[in-house]
């Protein structure tokens with residue numbers, strides 16, 4: 001479980017994140033919502049210890065994230081940033097292998113278990129035909145899937161993903177969300193994912209954290225807090241929800 005206490009992140013004299021008290025359970029499917037610039041990426045960077053708060057504490061399993069050895073934290077928490085780094089010269093399989101680094105022994109050899117998780121991630125993300133292709137030459141959506149595969153190969157208990165569906169067409173958006181759902185429900189791994197698509201949030205979230213101007217506007221169980229009123233307030237736009245014709249969730253009408 002994450003616990004944030006009195007967290008403030010200050011940039012150019014302005015509080016870009018102000019979270020007095022927030023918990024995120026380890027096993028949930030948590031969706032982070034909010035307008036552009038509301039502090040979503042800042043929040044998940046704090047969770048992944050990619051950024052340090054100017055005030056307050058961010059604890060994972062009762063220990064400040066900044067006190068963890070990077071490799072140990074990466075065995076427990078995997079993080080996919082919004083802006084994917086360049087990886088010149090690496091093919092898809094080599095990129096996915098990077099996800100195994102936290103588990104590499106002192107001798108630095110790759111073993112059968114590493115290869116098993118790499119192959120599994122390649123198959124789960126439909127990348128078998130692109131295995132030997134250079135990662136930097138992939139299309140935006142293929143590249144995004146390759147990085148998601150790297151995250152899966154990391155085999156950590158919690159996956160944090162910053163807008164993983166942004167470059168994907170609708171088929172792969174659903175494929176990635178279904179994959180994350182399976183990872184959550186079958187493999188019992190927690191998910192914290194930033195999304196802009198409210199219909200994906202309504203369909204997949206079990207918990208929601210909604211940020212507005214750097215503060216938590218609402219948080220809780222998705223089916224309780226994802227109301228038309230809350231969403232309209234979150235985005236300063238009138239949003240209506242109607243029941244999906246065949247599934248149990250609601251869908252957004254703008």
Ligand SMILES: Nc1ncnc2c1ncn2[C@@H]1O[C@H](COP(=O)(O)OP(=O)(O)OP(=O)(O)O)[C@@H](O)[C@H]1O
Pocket residue numbers: 011012016034035036037038039040041042043082
């Ligand atoms: N290093 C920085 N210096 C100054 N301002 C910053 C810095 N990092 C972030 N900000 C500002 O903090 C605010 C929150 O940024 P953040 O990236 O967390 O937003 P976000 O909710 O993820 O936005 P988006 O949906 O557009 O990705 C923004 O207004 C951003 O411009």
